[in-house]
Amino acid sequence: xRANRPGVVRALESVRALSDALDRMNSEMKGDMDMNxxxxxxxxxxxxxxxxxxxxxxxxxxxxxxxxxxxTTKLLDRLETSGHLVRRPHPSDxxxxxxxxxxxxRTEFFRHFGHHLSAMVAVAETFSDQQxxxxxxxxxxxxxxxxxxx
Numbered sequence: 001x002r003a004n005r006p007g008v009v010r011a012l013e014s015v016r017a018l019s020d021a022l023d024r025m026n027s028e029m030k031g032d033m034d035m036n037x038x039x040x041x042x043x044x045x046x047x048x049x050x051x052x053x054x055x056x057x058x059x060x061x062x063x064x065x066x067x068x069x070x071x072t073t074k075l076l077d078r079l080e081t082s083g084h085l086v087r088r089p090h091p092s093d094x095x096x097x098x099x100x101x102x103x104x105x106r107t108e109f110f111r112h113f114g115h116h117l118s119a120m121v122a123v124a125e126t127f128s129d130q131q132x133x134x135x136x137x138x139x140x141x142x143x144x145x146x147x148x149x150x
Contacts, residue, residue: 015142029112038065038075043084043109046101055090055098084108 003009030040045064049056062072076099079085084105090096110117124132 011138025113025116033108033112038067039079039084041065042075042079043101043105046085046099047106047109050101056100057090057096057098058087061099079105 003012026037026040029035030037033040035043042061042065045061046056049060058069058072058076061076062069065072065075067075076085076087080087083102085102086100087097088100090098127135
């Protein structure tokens with residue numbers, strides 16, 4: 001498949017370059033933190049959901065990673081053993097569990113990711129709010145298109 005408009009081609013080339021840069025960053029973090037891709041994706045998900053004030057269940061992790069409940073249990077056991085998360089009772093449903101980051105995990109994640117985040121913020125700050133709104137709509141649309149085709 002080939003796009004016809006030069007602007008579309010350039011935008012999709014930028015998406016590919018961003019994807020490559022994120023892959024390199026994630027590979028670096030996996031090595032530094034001695035984790036596999038699923039471990040790191042879980043921590044990233046927990047940090048994002050925590051910042052939104054959302055609770056995360058083991059089922060949410062399984063759905064996000066598209067893995068079985070058995071694989072999710074092993075992953076959460078591994079991250080709990082390494083001190084990166086804890087499982088606690090849900091605050092309003094005593095039968096359910098929630099997955100929570102530990103302070104150690106937060107500190108370690110941001111120690112490895114912080115300089116990348118600072119650099120990304122510096123780039124974003126060079127754009128106007130209206131430009132950022134357009135960029136956000138484009139990136140969200142591409143993310144949704146990729147997720148819908150999985």
